Amino acid sequence: MIRYVHFELRLAITALAALVVTVVVLLAVRGLSAWPDPWLWYGPPAVMAAVLVLWTPLRMSRLKGFSMVLEFEQAVPREDPRGVLPTDGGRLFRGPFRPFLHFALALVAIALIPSLFWDPYLVFGQLYLAVDWLCKGLVIAHWERRHGVLLWHGHDRNDPHKLSYTPVIRRPPTQTATDAPPA
Known part of the structure; x- marks a missing residue:
């Protein structure tokens, strides 16, 4: 189980790491001549940013x-309100980095x-994935904070993508010996 x-x-983070590796290898093999037009360095990321700026509020709606x-x-x-992770987590999430390492290698x-043999601008797909997942993280964090719960992924072995939630356990306010509010 994982939040x-x-x-x-x-x-x-995995997509960003894959992007860095891809760009470094691409630059080592093809050099800077692979990207001759400087506008193409800024155009696709600007379009992606605009799309995601419009797409993220739709996800929150x-x-x-x-x-x-x-x-x-x-x-x-969830039955356990403390949100303690079980030790026998589902196969999808076993090990902290193993599935993400395989995913990074696949990315x-x-x-x-294709970037080596065809068009180097395909690396912007990795950039789009990374920023898209960051925007999803923002949507999730906003919803969790607004509703006072933590969303968990992978609690059901039969359906690992099913979501569960636990309430946020708030710490009691600190008290002083005279019950005066802390300064």
């Missing part, structure tokens, strides 16, 4: 087909091979 926001952030919020509201409460292979 859903942590899962999305790990995916984003309740519009069917766009909303992530509807998925969050279908989450089931590198998928983007590097």
Whole structure:
């Protein structure tokens, strides 16, 4: 089991690491001549940023087909309110980095091979994935904070993508010996 926001952030970090590896290998093999037009360095990322700036509020909305919020509201409460991770987590999440390392290698292979032989601008797909997962993490964190719960991913062995939630356990306010509020 893993917190859903942590899962999305790990995916984003994995995609960024794959992007760095892909760009370094691409520059080592093809050199700077692979990107002759400087506008193409800034154009695709600007378009991606604009799309994601418009797409993220749609994910926060309740519009069917766009909303992530509807998925969050279908989450089931967990029996353990403390949110302690079980030691026998599902196979999908076993080991802290193993599945993400395999995923990073797959991302590198998928983007590097066509970029070497065809168009180097395919690496922007990795950038889009990384920023998209970061935006999903922001949507999840916003929803968790707003509703006072933590979303968990992978609590059900039969359906590892099913979400559950636990309430946030707030610490009691500190008290002084005279019951005066802390300064």
